[in-house]
Amino acid sequence: MATSWFGIEQLIDRIEHHPSIGLIGIDLSEWSGGLASKFREESFEWEKWLAKSMNRSDLWFGDEVSGHLWLYAGLPASVPEDERDPYLRAMAKRVREAIAAESVGKAGQPSATSGQKERGIGYASLQGLGTGRIKDVVYDGVVKAAERIRESLSGQREWELRCELERLLAESSIKSVYQPIVRLGDSKVFGYEALTRCPEGSLFDGPLALFRFAEKNQMALALDRLARETAIRHSPALAAVQKIFINVTMSIINDPHFVSGQTVRWLSERGMFPGQVVFELTERSSIDDFDAAKKILAHYRSQGYEIAIDDAGAGYSSLQSIVELNPDYIKVDRSLVSLADKDEMKKHMLRTFVRFAKKMNIRTVAEGIERPEELRLLRAMGFDYAQGYLIGRPSEFPAAANPGVLPRA
Numbered sequence: 001m002a003t004s005w006f007g008i009e010q011l012i013d014r015i016e017h018h019p020s021i022g023l024i025g026i027d028l029s030e031w032s033g034g035l036a037s038k039f040r041e042e043s044f045e046w047e048k049w050l051a052k053s054m055n056r057s058d059l060w061f062g063d064e065v066s067g068h069l070w071l072y073a074g075l076p077a078s079v080p081e082d083e084r085d086p087y088l089r090a091m092a093k094r095v096r097e098a099i100a101a102e103s104v105g106k107a108g109q110p111s112a113t114s115g116q117k118e119r120g121i122g123y124a125s126l127q128g129l130g131t132g133r134i135k136d137v138v139y140d141g142v143v144k145a146a147e148r149i150r151e152s153l154s155g156q157r158e159w160e161l162r163c164e165l166e167r168l169l170a171e172s173s174i175k176s177v178y179q180p181i182v183r184l185g186d187s188k189v190f191g192y193e194a195l196t197r198c199p200e201g202s203l204f205d206g207p208l209a210l211f212r213f214a215e216k217n218q219m220a221l222a223l224d225r226l227a228r229e230t231a232i233r234h235s236p237a238l239a240a241v242q243k244i245f246i247n248v249t250m251s252i253i254n255d256p257h258f259v260s261g262q263t264v265r266w267l268s269e270r271g272m273f274p275g276q277v278v279f280e281l282t283e284r285s286s287i288d289d290f291d292a293a294k295k296i297l298a299h300y301r302s303q304g305y306e307i308a309i310d311d312a313g314a315g316y317s318s319l320q321s322i323v324e325l326n327p328d329y330i331k332v333d334r335s336l337v338s339l340a341d342k343d344e345m346k347k348h349m350l351r352t353f354v355r356f357a358k359k360m361n362i363r364t365v366a367e368g369i370e371r372p373e374e375l376r377l378l379r380a381m382g383f384d385y386a387q388g389y390l391i392g393r394p395s396e397f398p399a400a401a402n403p404g405v406l407p408r409a
């Protein structure tokens, strides 16, 4: 360290004139060039700059430690005790802005700071200075301020994700990819399941993270609408007998704009009609009111839309919803399909699904087929349709299903 421990010696001198002092910490890691590298750890340079740019004589350099700049700030006697923290916070924001204005960010650009003024700042008023335990008081203050720096940086991450989600929604920049579903009887493409993808370079770790974040931030309805709209508007050209499968969660069905006049217009723009759309319902939370759900679904079905129960056989999908909602399709989850040819229990459950579905006049789709053995087994069991990497991967512009895999009937 260039100076004594957090400028303790100077601090002791200053306490005489400023009985009330606070600590400000600024994370400098955002600026690779600029003041931080120019001044190195020279307290003299920092103090000169602080006096000039902040126009204050009661703001002093404390130290620069592991990428954090530490300052002491005199607190005017007029600031009551319970307003010291807000006072320090406001001053920390101003110092941060001044540093940003004179620095170059990591990308080599002058830092744009609008809306990010609280990123990487921390502060703590130093209570009990002058009692002979100055080092302890300063140390406690540093710990508290450093914690605030950490918090503001993680809050910043949330803020950036929120901005990106808002941008995705405003610019409609999510993408849909389409995975073929083939009819096992004649190996023809029966339809495509639309799957949402984040745009390239997205901060989100994938569509699941995107939907979870939207849910947490009360933007799930908007994102879901955009996903449906994108799925329809970019759908591959379908023959009249082919379908598009669109994922929806049970809770979204309650959205009054779930299927609007606009949906029908988008369909007709693509030369499609409601009877070509299958909504795949998944239950992330259990359905409390089946009567209400049935009523809503009946409304859409009367317009021609079809319903599939998604993820059947997975943990969060209940047999009750199949029985109560009487869907047009059951999509059996990949966890049951994977390696089913080697697992008697899975075979038994798959047979049960097929037998039950046939009795109820529901069609069956097996998901997640990756091996020829699985395809053979499911076909022999009497599944109607199949989907999985073996048949075709999701793509923006899907070709017909993998022709080598499914012999023509």
Ligand SMILES: [Ca+2]
Binding pocket: 193, 247, 280, 310, 311
């Ligand atoms: Ca699905």
